[in-house]
Amino acid sequence: MGVSGSGKSTVGEVLAEKLGLPFLEGDTLHPKGNVEKMSAGIPLSDEDRWPWLDLIGARLAEASDGVVISCSALKKTYRDRLRQKAAAPLFFVFLDGSLAVLREHMAHRTGHFMPLSMLDSQLATLEPPIGEPLVLRQDIAVPIDHIVETSATWLLGSEV
Numbered sequence: 001m002g003v004s005g006s007g008k009s010t011v012g013e014v015l016a017e018k019l020g021l022p023f024l025e026g027d028t029l030h031p032k033g034n035v036e037k038m039s040a041g042i043p044l045s046d047e048d049r050w051p052w053l054d055l056i057g058a059r060l061a062e063a064s065d066g067v068v069i070s071c072s073a074l075k076k077t078y079r080d081r082l083r084q085k086a087a088a089p090l091f092f093v094f095l096d097g098s099l100a101v102l103r104e105h106m107a108h109r110t111g112h113f114m115p116l117s118m119l120d121s122q123l124a125t126l127e128p129p130i131g132e133p134l135v136l137r138q139d140i141a142v143p144i145d146h147i148v149e150t151s152a153t154w155l156l157g158s159e160v
């Protein structure tokens with residue numbers, strides 16, 4: 001989880017491979033209208049996000065053997081909805097970093113629908129999951145491999 005450009009897709013894919021689990025890119029489940037809105041630089045509303053979160057929840061509900069999903073999950077209510085749906089305890093790797101690092105990530109990314117101008121609203125919407133159960137905060141200023149390595153160690157070592 002994390003705002004746009006925090007590294008969800010990149011970290012998620014490598015982490016899934018390391019854990020031997022399937023990876024699902026959450027953005028692929030956004031309804032067309034949501035993608036059009038974001039492409040036009042208009043932030044999504046709760047109403048826009050619920051159907052999308054429920055599609056992700058449905059995938060979590062059937063993933064009793066485990067799955068890694070990239071999903072912004074910006075608010076606590078969104079995360080709680082996903083927790084309710086999941087077939088197994090749901091772990092969140094929170095990719096957290098400064099506006100400067102996020103800008104740099106997004107500026108280097110090509111062919112993506114999300115404009116840089118959306119970062120402010122993404123950060124304004126974000127409710128950091130600090131204090132919630134099964135959350136690991138990761139500083140995105142460190143290399144991807146290190147984030148993956150420490151996340152995998154945390155996940156494999158966690159007892160629930």
Ligand SMILES: Nc1ncnc2c1ncn2[C@@H]1O[C@H](COP(=O)(O)OP(=O)(O)O)[C@@H](O)[C@H]1O
Pocket residue numbers: 002003004005006007008009010011070104105106108109140141142143144147
């Ligand atoms: N820890 C990191 N260090 C350096 N570059 C990163 C890091 N995490 C992500 N990136 C790069 O930043 C860009 C955005 O990452 P991405 O995975 O698409 O983010 P998100 O899915 O959260 O929008 C990509 O070009 C990616 O390679």
Ligand SMILES: O=C(O)[C@H](O)[C@@H](O)[C@H](O)[C@H](O)COP(=O)(O)O
Pocket residue numbers: 002003004005008009027030038044049071072073074114122
């Ligand atoms: O909840 C949201 O506002 C969106 O899910 C957003 O956070 C997400 O970041 C976009 O789908 C863009 O995709 P990237 O995260 O890959 O930039």
